[in-house]
Amino acid sequence: MLQSNTTSGISTSEERTVTSQSNGFQDTCNSKNLRDASHMISAAVDTLAGELSCKKGNNASLTEDKSNELEQNLRQIVQFTLKVFNGLRTNESGFSVLDIFGVLYSLRLGNHSDPRFVRLWFSLKMAPLLPYADENFLIELSNQNFSCTSFQELVEGMSEELTTSDKIKEKLIYRNFIQVYLSRQNSPEPGCTNNVNGSAVWLQKNFGDFSKIATLEELQQLNDDFSAAEVLSELSSSQLAQYVQSSGASNDTDLIDRVFEELEDGNALENVDEFLTELTANGEVHDFQPAVRDHVMNRTFLIISPHLPHFNKDDYYAWFHVKLVSILASFTPVMLEKATSNVNCTNYHVIVSGIAKVFPAMPLHRKQGLTDVLLGYLTNSASVINEPVCRQGIESDAEWVEANLGPFSQFTTYSELKVFNLSGVAVVDVLSPQQKAEFVLDADSGALLDVEVVKAVFTSLTESGGEEQLNDFFQGFTNIIKQKNITIVANPAAQDTILNLTLTALAPAFEDFEPEDFQLWFQVYLAPVMASLRPDSLRVIPRNISCASYREILSGLQQSLKFLPLAVSHGVRSSITSLKETFTGCSGPDSFACKKTTVDENLICAAVDSSKLQQTLSSDNSSTALCNFTITEHACSSATSLTHSNLVTLMKCSLESQRVYPVEVWKLFFQKASPALDQALETLATMAPQNSNLALSSALEALGEVKIANLSREQLQSENLIQISQPILAAQHLLFTNL
Known part of the structure; x- marks a missing residue:
């Protein structure tokens, strides 16, 4: 209860007046009143803005400074009203702040083609409320009948208002206002391409700071005369990548140099990151000519190499598995040596698996050079490379080879691999045919003493590539045998296994063999195991081969008698007889020339x-x-x-x-x-x-x-x-x- 107090300075009647007013304020405490009041203030600003515009245009009765001061005062009225509105509003939905402040309505009060009116409208009404602009509003704005100069005033104003960190709003404005307006065919000047001197001016006037959001394709669609080459310095790193992809730069190292000059301006690492990310967008890999790809890789590595010591596992993965993939085939041994100089085994594995992805695209000499660097790293890390910390997720020796060498392992020798205490049998499936030949003939491996090991090797050969793999294996096999001065495989069981599995694997291909193919196999490749030949072995030879092919086979068998000890030559001799009996049409009568049997x-x-x-x-x-x-x-x-x-x-x-x-x-x-x-x-x-x-x-x-x-x-x-x-x-x- 209130008590009368003459010393209070307020009479009883005054108290009733205050109380009545207080109850009246409480009655107005609702969102509609708040919206209406805000709208009326905004409408008042429109009226005052019209008066200001009139005074500015009426014989310039206001000085420029005074006009700018009044404009800022009016803008502050809108800003403070918006601030009060946001402070008093509830979470009620169903209305638009832009509508309450009559943004589009106030635009109708002037001439859309007058850039001065549009600039003032934007400054007073649009700029304070720009954060509230959504897709629908921007599309509606783009459909207004702006002249190109008025549109350009808006683009300039929006560029000045938005902070560089507001990327989402930038994209929203570009996609729903700038791009839509410039694409309109019913506007007074579609694309706003008239009265602009060159691509740089057109880009700046019509896009401002939003130019870097557009794609080059979009810019070219909006302006047929647009030339990216004229505005390289204005393009974003992504746009530079698009330019490289679309301009035929795959064959132009000079153009690549110009692009990298732009990328190196500013934060080079961030720029080249964005550039390469665009090159590999959507999983696509740009196809550079090797010489140009080498150039791009060289320029890129100069930028990223100082940062490599600070990379973590995720960084290495992002660069070597994603960003560099379009140029990684040009990664040189020198680059690899620098990249792996002080990395731990975890990051090393990431690098290896990355360059392994582009292995097929690398020239032969680079594969060998990279292999040497990888071996060097493993040799220098021998004390830790087989420790548990470096074998996480590696369950077998075969997986160890894959993780530490990838496909480059085929450019090593078996002797180089066995230094790392690997089991030859365990890594058979990842050995190259040449390495398998080395493994089989390696005295320390004992492979030729164990038929099961020999079977494993030949099963791997026949399952992974058939004739081609066998051919590569025997090429290495015969070369090593010559180097070691071995005439025949000593273990009869190993002989039998090698000969029988090889003939079985080759059987389907014999139909297509030419005489020179039979010569290679029966006179060279199979010579070290010919002692195991039996008449039954020759059943895989098709009966319809040419007589020339028959003679090459026969010659191979006969030649083997020149080096096979008598005690192990019986199978070959009986095979010769069987072969002659099978191909009677090719044998013919004995020659009248004198025979001369070599006696050893x-x-x-x-x-x-x-x-x-x-x-x-x-x-x-x-x-x-x-x-x-x-x-x-x-x-x-x-x-x-x-x-x-x-x-x-x-x-x-x-x-x-x-x-x-x-x-x-x-x-x-x-x-x-x-x-x-x-x-x-x-x-x-x-x-x-x-x-x-x-x-x-x-x-x-x-x-x-x-x-x-x-x-x-x-x-x-x-x-x-x-x-x-x-x-x-x-x-x-x-x-x-x-x-």
Whole structure:
């Protein structure tokens, strides 16, 4: 309750008046009154602005300074009213601040084509309320009948009002006001391209600070005469990237230099970041010509290299997996060495996986150079590279190779890889064919002693690339064998596995082989494992190959007999017979040219111990003793001590046993027994052993070569040639009488 107090300075009637007024204020406390009051103040400003405009234009009765002062006062009225409105308003929705302050309504009070009116309108009504401009308002604004000069006044005003940090509002204004207005075909001057001197002026007048939001394509659509080359200094880094993509810069290093001069102006790292991000937008990779790509990479690396020591894992990923991807194929060994000089293994792995993505686009010499740098890093980091901290997420040696070398591992040697204590078997699938060849032939790996390891290698070869992978493997395999002076693979089981798996893998391709392909495989690549060849092995050879191809295969088999020890050559010999029987149409009659079988005593006698024979015959040269030893054992001993009767006995029991010896063995035997050979043959011809011609054929072939080789030119031309050849003819009679 209020009490009367004469000393208060307010009478009872005055109290009632104040109370009444107070209740009246409370009655007006609602949002509608607030909106109406704000609207009336804004309308009053419109009226005052009209008066100001009139005084400014009426014989310039106001000075410029006074006019500007009054304009600022009116603007402050709007700003303070807006501030009070926002301070008193509730969270009520359903109305527009721009409508309350009559922004578009006040625009109708003047001439849209008058840039002075539009500038004043913007200063008083639009600028304070610009933060409230939304998409719908801006589109409606763009459809007003502004002249180009009035429009340009608005663009200039908006450029001055917006802070550079308000990127969202910038894009909103550009997309819904500037771009829409300039695109209108019903405006007095579509694109506002008249009365502008060049692209730079057009860009500044019509876009202001918003020019960097537009794409080059949009600018060119709005102005057919727009030239980006004229305004490079005005373009954003993204627009410079778009210019490079659209201007044919893929072949122009001079243009790239001009672009990078602009990128280096200001914050070069941020600029090149934005530039490269645009180049890889939407996952697309710009296709530079190699020389230009090298140029871009060089200029880029000069900018980013000082910042590399401050990069974290995310930075390395962003640059090496995204931003640099369009030029990373030009990353040089020098750059890689600098980039990895002091990085930890985690960041190193990110770099490796990044450059691995562009591996196919790199020239061969760069791949090798980068590989050397990677190996250098791993060697220098050998003490920690296999520690748990560097093997996080790496479960196997194969994954270790992938993480630390990626596809560059194929440019290392197996010897370089095994330094890192990797298991050859574990990394088989990531080894190149050349490395697999090294692994198989590496003495420390013991691969050729373990058939399962050999199977794993060849399974990997056949599953990953078929004939091409096999070809690369055997190319390396034969080269290493030559370097190590190895003739044949020593382990028979490994021989069998290599030969059989290779022939099986090649079988589908044999149909398309040319003679030179058969020559390469059967005379070069398979030579070290030819000892495992059997007639069944040749079943994979198509029956319709040409005779030229047949001869290349046959030649390969025959050549192998020149280096295969006799003891392991039986499979090849029987395969030769089988091959001839299969391709009878290509064999043809034997040539009338004299055959000459090469005799290598070391190969024939490699597995023969003649000491027992020597010891026995020194005390007993009876028929039984002679026939207890094979022709091979006699050929590998000093057979010159045999008499003609010993020779007859030995040949008779050997032929009757029907055991077949290679031509080379008979020839060596006949060469050593040549002093007693003629008389022994004459004696043998009078006998008629019941043996097969198969046992005699090799002996006769060898005999013919030995005897004819011993005839002089005079004897061959003598009338007594038949008499001289009597021992040979007698031996042949022995064969034909038993057919």
